[in-house]
Amino acid sequence: MNDPNTVANPNTVTDPNTEAPGAPSATARPLTLRRVHLGAGGPLSDVRIESGLVRAVFPAGEAPRADGQSLDLDGRTLLPGLWDSHVHMVQWAGLRRRLDVSGAGSAREAADATGRQAATLPPGEPMIGHGFRDGLWPDAPHKELLDALVPDRPALLISMDLHSAWLNSAGLAMVGRGDHPTGLLREDECIQAMAQLPTASVELTDQWVQEACVAAAARGITGIVDFEYADNIADWTRRMTGAAVPLRVAASIWSPQLEAAIGRGLRTGQTLDTPGGLLEVGPFKLLTDGSLNTRTALCHEAYPGTVPGEPGSHGLEQVPPQELVSLLRHVSSHGIEPAIHAIGDRANEMTLDAFEAVRCHGRIEHGQLLAPKDIPRFAELGVTVSIQPTHAVEDRDVADRHWAGRTHRAYAFADLLAAGAVLALGSDAPVAPLDPWLTMASAVTRTGDERPPWHPEQRIPVADALAGSSRGQRLIRVGDWADLVVTDADPLTADAGTLREMPVHATLLAGAWTHGPWL
The missing domain is CATH 3.20.20.140 (Metal-dependent hydrolases)
Structure with a gap:
């Protein structure tokens, strides 16, 4: 197989599609993918894509010459686009910038890492970390441990499962719980405390989410179900109106927004009026x-x-x-x-x-x-x-x-x-x-x-x-949306290490490239 970072046979590129990654476009040029295995373990085929849809499938070498882009994919594998059915997108986007304490084997070890990181921050900036698992720790998280190492600023660590938060005294005071005896908040107390934390601006948060979406597309993701505890329909409508989001999103509804959603007549699966039609109403979430x-x-x-x-x-x-x-x-x-x-x-x-x-x-x-x-x-x-x-x-x-x-x-x-x-x-x-x-x-x-x-x-x-x-979706069929991912290895024959780190060559959303070596 050729170098996965180049078009397999550039001589077959008749009209390269260099549009920026993002929402599918009604003006996206037609595309023919040549010599690609149709699905995991599937036959070597040519696939024709027009107007965002899979229009035709031919045995390899038999697709007629046509307008638009033509790519020889050199025997790579073409799969249906991938979905992550359970994401908290804002938290994921923010986590990429937080201290990771998931490797800590004790409360003391996590507190020590928090203290070291806090010493590098500008004065007054809250110290936020994530990923602790106290279920196996020999000692218990306590505010006094954090106070001793981070006395001069709010500090908060969020558990790996998002159901606990461990705060120092300054952090407890910041969220109105200064009299809490231990600083370890669980379940509803944890959710309420996190909702009161200082947040980045809407503009900066949306930028982080956009970056996380681009990274997801690079792993073959074409859609997510977002369970962020927020007004997800409003937030994603704003994001998709303001930028080219390279994913489909099913936006969940939580109790605070439920009656308003019912009042608008929203129904799960309904496509909302956003560029590219990428936003749909998701399910109602309840714990x-x-x-x-x-x-x-x-x-x-x-x-x-x-x-x-x-x-x-x-x-x-x-x-x-x-x-x-x-x-x-x-x-x-x-x-x-x-x-x-x-x-x-x-x-x-x-x-x-x-x-x-x-x-x-x-x-x-x-x-x-x-x-x-x-x-x-x-x-x-x-x-x-x-x-x-x-x-x-x-x-x-x-x-x-x-x-x-x-x-x-x-x-x-x-x-x-x-x-x-x-x-x-x-x-x-x-x-x-x-x-x-x-x-x-x-x-x-x-x-x-x-x-x-x-x-x-x-x-x-x-x-x-x-x-x-x-x-x-197990098969790629004529008439499907061209939400597709091209991989360098066939998942059916890949070993465990290759499957885990699967090299993704390119991703398409409704026929438009959201990831690929030519972008």
């Missing part, structure tokens, strides 16, 4: 429990070290069952599909019960720990399970400790597939990187280091991981 790392995921069994029946021993119930049923009935009656966060087995059972009572379409986000009897219910009820496979790789140690004896039914991807469930794969960025190849490799290998696979019986085939990362 029923917490997370594993914070021991707030709602489970049938008590967590180790707690007394069964005492408050918090089984996790946190965010929404009572009857209220959940009422909410699902309310949003679905207005054409808005629910996306319900449920991690513990008790939370998943409760959520499936609600879907069964209401009989509406929707999704369960995460579905990390499942009772065996509930696994077939996803397919029976038509509920998509939105999974984040990198969590299984990164959570294996904390799961072995806090879900001991139950991990055979944690992150049960293969069992769900065997039962007929529809899987939607995502990253939960910033909890894991916004990289679909890392996501797929985690689902396929069940390991992220040199250790053997964790519960290898729950690995899934590459083809199913690709489908789960492509909104279920």
Whole structure:
């Protein structure tokens, strides 16, 4: 194969398309992709793209000469464009500029790193870090640890799962919680505190998001479902009106914006009036429990070290069952599909019960720990399970400790597939990187280091991981939007390392280049 950083055969380029990456254009020139494998393991083909659509497919060498750009792709692989089905985009964009303490093995170690970083900042600038996992730490996060090392400015560390925040005294005072005894805020307290933090300007935040979108396109991403806790429809309408965003976006709705969305007659899947038609109404997001790392995921069994029946021993119930049923009935009656966060087995059972009572379409986000009897219910009820496979790789140690004896039914991807469930794969960025190849490799290998696979019986085939990362699209068909990705290796035959770091040659969104060596 030729150098992936050059057009394979420049002599076949009749009219290079040098438009900047961004939204699909009605004036984008026609394009013929020659000598490309049509799908993973597919036949060598020529593919004709016009007006943003796949217009024709020919055996390799048989596409007629036509107007527009013609590229010889030298036997590379053409795949449906990739989606990340669970992203917090503003947090992901901001995280790329924050201190990473994910490698800290203790509260002391995380505090030491925070102190070193704070010493490099201008006076008065808040110190913000991310990625801590206290579920396995030998010591507890406490404001006094941070106070000793960062006494002169607000300091805040956000946990890897976004369900905890650890602040020093100055940080607590900044968010109106100066009397908090420990400085470790969880669940609603954490969300409220983060919402009160000083933020970058709208213009700067949008610039960061745009940069993150361009980086996502370079990994083959053509669309995301954004679960940022914000007015996502308004924010993405502004971004897409002001700049050429190189992704499709399904913008979720949260409770504060729900009634306004219903009042406007918005429905999940509806395309909104933005340049290129790239913005659609996403699902309604609701949390029923917490997370594993914070021991707030709602489970049938008590967590180790707690007394069964005492408050918090089984996790946190965010929404009572009857209220959940009422909410699902309310949003679905207005054409808005629910996306319900449920991690513990008790939370998943409760959520499936609600879907069964209401009989509406929707999704369960995460579905990390499942009772065996509930696994077939996803397919029976038509509920998509939105999974984040990198969590299984990164959570294996904390799961072995806090879900001991139950991990055979944690992150049960293969069992769900065997039962007929529809899987939607995502990253939960910033909890894991916004990289679909890392996501797929985690689902396929069940390991992220040199250790053997964790519960290898729950690995899934590459083809199913690709489908789960492509909104279920397994084939490229004539008439489809030309949302496509060109890879230098075939995912079906790639080894684990290549799959994880897949070299992406180019990405197309509705026939317009959003990534490629000629841009």
